[in-house]
Amino acid sequence: MEHPLTGGCLTAGVVRVGDTVRRPASPASRFVARLLAHLAVKGFEGCPQHLGWDEDGRDVLSFVPGDVPPRWQRFTDDQVGRAAMLLRRLHDATRDLLPGVRGEVVCHHDPGPNNTVFRGGQPVAFIDFDFAAPGHLLEDVGYMAWAWCISSRPDRGPAAEQARQVRILADAYGLSPTDRDRLPAAIRERLHRNEAFWRVMLDDGSSPIPRARCSDVLAWTQRELAHTEANEETFIAALHS
16 A cells, blocks of 8 residues: 655655655666665665665665654754764765766765654654765755754754854764865855755746745745855854864
C-alpha cells in the first residue's frame, strides 16, 4: 500500500511503500543513484540507499526511519554541531567520486533541517538529493549556517547568539582558516541564489507550487537576506573571536 509523503514542496508524488520510498524519476535520478551507491561503498550511512527503479519507472530508495522537523526552529548547539559533522562526513565520502571534475566535493545543495532525519533528537541522515551536484564545500556549509543558525524571526534569538552557533557549526565541520574567512560571503551568496530561484518559480506558470506560496517564500527569503547582511559584521567577529 502506498502512503503519500508530503514533507517536500518541489517533488509531487513521493510515497512510502513498506520500507521503501518511491519518487518520480527526474533528470537527476541517474546521478543520484550513482552518488548514493558510492556513499554506500564508502560506508556513509547518513543517507538512503538507492534500490533501483520500479515498474512505473520511479526511483526506489530505502526508507530512513526517524523524524523530520515539521518546521525550521531554534536548534541546540549539540544538534548544530552534529549536523555539521554529518555534512563533513558526507563531503569527505564524495571527494573521490568525480576525479578531475571541477569542484571539491559533491554538495547536497539543500542540507536544511527539512531534509534531515533525526533520531533521539539528533540529526542522523540527509534525504532528498535531487539537487546534489559537484561544488565547493562552502555552498553547503553556507546554506547550513543559514538554515540551522540564522533567522530574522525575533523568537530565534539575537544576532550575536546566532553568530555564536555559526561558529559552532564552522568548528564542528572543521573549516580551514581560509574557508572560515569566506563563510559569511558564502551565506550571503546562497541566500541570493535562493532569492533568484524563488523569483523564477514565481514567474513560472508551470510551477507545481501555488503562486501565493512562491510569493510568500520569496518575501521571507528577502527578509532573511536583509537580516544576514545587516548583521554580517557580527557573524565575522564571532568566527574570529
